[in-house]
Amino acid sequence: MSVTSRSACCFLFLLVLALLSSAGGVSPPWPGTAPSAGLEAAGAPACAPEQAPAAASASGAPMPFLATEYAAMCEPELGRVPKIACDDGVLIPITVGGVEVFEDPGNHACDNPDGLRGGCAPGSRLGRVEGRDAGGNLLPQVAWVYFCRSVGPENLERHGWGSVQMIGYNRESGATCFFEAADGRHSLPENHPANSEIRDQRPWVSFDGHRMVGQLPGPDDPDFNDAFMPPPPADMNGDGEPDVVQCVQCHQSGPFIHDPYMDSARDADDPRRPVIPEITGRDVPYYVVGGSDWDMRTIHIEGNRCLACHSAPMEISQIFEASGLEVNSFMPPHAPGSMADDYQELVDCWLAGPENTPGCDWVVPSAQGREGGVVGDDYPHKSDYFNQPGGKRDDEQGKD
Numbered sequence: 001m002s003v004t005s006r007s008a009c010c011f012l013f014l015l016v017l018a019l020l021s022s023a024g025g026v027s028p029p030w031p032g033t034a035p036s037a038g039l040e041a042a043g044a045p046a047c048a049p050e051q052a053p054a055a056a057s058a059s060g061a062p063m064p065f066l067a068t069e070y071a072a073m074c075e076p077e078l079g080r081v082p083k084i085a086c087d088d089g090v091l092i093p094i095t096v097g098g099v100e101v102f103e104d105p106g107n108h109a110c111d112n113p114d115g116l117r118g119g120c121a122p123g124s125r126l127g128r129v130e131g132r133d134a135g136g137n138l139l140p141q142v143a144w145v146y147f148c149r150s151v152g153p154e155n156l157e158r159h160g161w162g163s164v165q166m167i168g169y170n171r172e173s174g175a176t177c178f179f180e181a182a183d184g185r186h187s188l189p190e191n192h193p194a195n196s197e198i199r200d201q202r203p204w205v206s207f208d209g210h211r212m213v214g215q216l217p218g219p220d221d222p223d224f225n226d227a228f229m230p231p232p233p234a235d236m237n238g239d240g241e242p243d244v245v246q247c248v249q250c251h252q253s254g255p256f257i258h259d260p261y262m263d264s265a266r267d268a269d270d271p272r273r274p275v276i277p278e279i280t281g282r283d284v285p286y287y288v289v290g291g292s293d294w295d296m297r298t299i300h301i302e303g304n305r306c307l308a309c310h311s312a313p314m315e316i317s318q319i320f321e322a323s324g325l326e327v328n329s330f331m332p333p334h335a336p337g338s339m340a341d342d343y344q345e346l347v348d349c350w351l352a353g354p355e356n357t358p359g360c361d362w363v364v365p366s367a368q369g370r371e372g373g374v375v376g377d378d379y380p381h382k383s384d385y386f387n388q389p390g391g392k393r394d395d396e397q398g399k400d
Contacts, residue, residue: 063290065193070230071219077175078168083218086148089125115259123150126265153207160200169255174285252313287367295383314350353389
C-alpha cells in the first residue's frame with residue numbers, strides 16, 4: 001500500500017493518536033492524568049507501565065451518514081459537539097533556524113515540518129475545548145481538539161485546500177468521535193447521503209494575513225451537515241467489503257497524534273504543555289463511536305521499553321519516516337534516540353507481522369468497560385487495508 005493511500009486517514013486529522021509526544025510539555029492534560037511519554041519511538045524511561053495491554057471491540061450502532069446524526073450519537077459520552085472558531089486556536093509557528101517566518105519556505109525547509117507531508121505552510125491553528133453537556137455543565141473527562149489546517153491562502157482561494165477537523169475524547173470511557181471536513185466528500189460515491197455540492201470549507205474559513213480564521217457552524221446550525229461529515233462507514237457501498245480508510249489506521253493507539261510540528265502549538269494557560277492533550281498508559285481505553293467494526297489492533301512485545309507508557313501505532317510512524325521525519329530524532333522526548341533498539345524491534349515485528357515474529361502479538365485496547373488484550377487470527381475486525389505485514393494490503397502481498 002502506498003504512503004499516499006496509507007496517509008489518507010491522516011487528512012482526517014493528523015492529530016493523532018499515536019501518542020507521539022515531542023520534547024517538552026510534561027504536565028498532565030487533565031487532573032490525574034500521567035505525563036505523556038510519546039509514541040512509537042519510546043516512552044520516557046521514568047514512565048512506569050500501568051497494566052498489561054488491554055482491548056476489546058466495542059459493540060454499538062454503525063456510523064451514521066450525517067454529521068447531525070453523528071453528533072447525537074456522540075452526545076451521551078462526549079456531551080455537546082462544540083461550535084468552534086479557528087480565530088480562537090493557537091497558531092502553529094513556522095520557524096527557520098529558530099526565527100518565525102510568515103511565508104512558506106518550502107517542504108522540509110522549516111525547523112519542524114508537518115510530520116505527514118513535510119509541509120511548512122504558515123497559518124494552521126490548533127484548539128482545545130472542554131467538554132460540556134447540553135445544560136452547559138463542564139465534563140472534565142472530555143476534551144475536544146480541532147485543527148484548522150493551512151496550506152496557504154492561495155491554495156484555499158483557488159482550490160479549497162485547507163480544512164477543519166475535530167476529535168472528541170472521553171478519557172474515562174475511551175469514547176472517541178472523529179468529525180471530518182467537507183473536503184472528505186471527494187471520496188464519497190455520488191449517491192452517498194452525506195454528499196453535498198460543498199466540498200471544502202471556504203464558506204466558513206478564510207485568511208487574515210497568514211493566519212487561518214473563521215467560525216464553523218455548530219450542530220444546531222442548519223449548515224452543520226455541509227461543514228462536517230462523520231467518517232464514512234468502512235463498507236461505504238454496502239457490498240460486504242471494506243472500501244474506506246479507517247481513522248484508526250493512523251490514530252491507532254488513541255485519539256491524538258503528536259509530533260514536533262503539532263506540539264509546537266503550546267497551551268496558552270500553561271506553555272509547558274502542547275495544545276493537544278497528552279495521554280499515556282498501556283491500558284488507555286479507546287473506541288470509536290460508530291466504529292465498532294474498525295480494526296483496533298496494535299502490536300505488542302512484552303518488555304519493550306517503548307511500550308512502557310503507550311501502545312505502538314506503527315502505521316503513522318512509517319508515514320512519518322517516509323515523509324522525512326525520523327522517529328528517533330524526537331523520541332523519547334527527553335532523550336531522543338536512546339530507545340532506538342526497542343523501536344527497531346517494533347519495526348521488525350510490524351514489517352514481518354506478529355504471526356511471523358515470536359514474542360510479538362496483536363493486542364486491542366479496553367473499551368466500554370471491557371478488558372482488552374491479545375487477540376488471535378479469529379479477531380473479527382481485521383482490515384484488508386492496514387495492519388498488514390509491511391503495511392501492505394492483502395492483494396499487494398508478494399508483488400515486490
